[in-house]
Amino acid sequence: MQGFLQRHPIWSIIIALVAAVFLWLIFATWSEEMVEVMGRKRVFLNAIFGGITLGALYFLVASGFTLIFGLMRNVNLAHGSLYLLGGYLGFEVSELTGSWLLAFPVVFIIVAIVGIILQNQVFRRMEGEELRQTMVTIGLSVVIADLLLWTWGGQSYTIYSPDWLSGPMTLPIVSSIRDSGEVVYLRYPAVRMAILFAAIVIGIAMWLVLNKTKLGMLVRAGVDDREMLAASGVRIQYVFLAVFAFGAGLAGMAGIVGGTFQSLSPGEDTRFLLASLVVVIVGGMGSIPGAAIGALIIGLSEQLGLVYAPTYSVVFTFLIMAAVLAFRPQGLLGETR
């Protein structure tokens, strides 16, 4: 952080200014002229919060993707299929048991086991052949997508959130002030706030595990130099298995989250695969904070784009990615090796 400030003072000022403008837009009461230019503040706030929540979901999917890539140099293009599989399984579990919360550990374990099988039976056989691994994951995603279509059909599913999370909650942010002087606060679905909160907790927990524990040390060492780590006596295959299982399980849990506040249908797998691709390209390969920033940027641009320029919201995402590629090919927080 200090180093960044010293090395890029101008960029730091620009970033701080943009953040300050955003915060002011969120917390200030909008005047008449601003409402005329930007529309109602409620719309803007909803887009911002929708973007942050969507970013949280993207972060859940993309963090596993980027972790697996950082450690194993394996682009798992079947990651979206794991997301969709987790969503469908979560739907079944919550329908069977009636418990939304129970679905999370169950799905995490099942999808993590799928991930372990993938890593142990498929990727280990072609270690170091990156292109072939990528091809295999493409083939797997085709096969898994068709198996899912076979099992669950083409209709879309929605997972119902539990009662204590349904309905809106009031946030301490002024949405508008009525003519009578009454202050209206922003109301936002509670389940989305819960998702946002959970994503932040998971992100911080991942950062702590990666930076403060022995396992995290092994993973970081593996990201930096795999051969050296193996040569110093670490059973690197177990580290691989653990990371792959965790990343897959996270994608599965993200499937439940996505199924709760959006819906599950065939095609969602490629949508989230694309989202994680763009997020890690923007944020930087193999970097967890990069995934967080990339997810936030992409989520925000998608939602703001949907509100203010509906036709071209996808193009915004693409333009951001192209700009990052053109000026910083390794991603915002990526490191050149």
Added chain:
Amino acid sequence: MSIAEPRKAAVQPMWFEKIPAGWWALVLILLTMPAWANDFVLFQVMGWTFILGMIALSLMFLAGYGGMVSLIQMSVAAMAGYMVAIFGNSGMGEISMGLPWWLYLPIAVAIAALFGTLVGALAVRTEGIYTIMITLAIAAAFFYFTRQNYTIFNGYSGFNLVVPPPLFGVDWRAPMPFYYLTLGCAAICYLVVVYVSRSPFGLSLQGVRDNPRRMAALGFNVTAHRVAAYTFASVIAAIGGILLAWQNAQIAPGTAGIPAVIDILVIAVVGGITRPIGPFIGALIYVLLRTFSPDVLLAFGLSGERFKLLIGLGFLAIVFFSPDGVLGLWERWRNRRARGQDPLTGEDP
């Protein structure tokens, strides 16, 4: 992946002797096909094979000679198809400009090539698996953009009634003319790729593939070679895309959807990305599977919709057991047969 051609014999043989008999047989079969195959085979099976083969050929050129696995080729093809619909005639009279054919065909190819070159210029900043990811992301962006844009690309429904111009009084969408049209285009693309791969440009591109640093040290502009390879491949993909739009008589966002983009990669890899004939073999296998697998699956009591599963499993098996595709399988089988006899004793092992 050797680039060395076999040494020429001391006595120069006649030019037709240099081409193996198998090729002559293939040419004869392909040329006489309309005499003994029915219209469905000509138009749907063979026409589609040549078109997909051309688009996959452009991927093969990039991947095999340039070492860049690009997933943008299907989008480039669809771009050419869209441009034909926009600048030429289609059912959407208010968007289509109705230019004459000699104007809109070059424009379509040029715009598609420009698009491919721009994407290539972005993609060559990355290597290996990054290229796959970035081109996949751009291909997806193209798909969503065409689906949402109504002023140029006419959104979800795309353009219908995109038909070839009636040149020389021939209806080029009739089975036999369309067969010869696609066969001719495919043959020209194939021969051009073979020629370019042996030209100085192709050889230096293969050098860039094998060792970019050494080529840079020798004074070759690595980036320019790669971007030029994208341009060349885009032209081939564009020709395929125009024919594809004519065959379906329509162009829509789904033409370049993610499944279609992946299919092109599957075709190229299954056929083999080491030689230009590979994509056509892969395309034939894909089209046959796609056309006839519903019947086969029904015979086994499965639903006909499961052909995707069949294709995916076939692709997995090929990638697992033979990274260089069907061609590689065949070559290994031939090598084993050639090695079959012990050179010393003359016995079978």
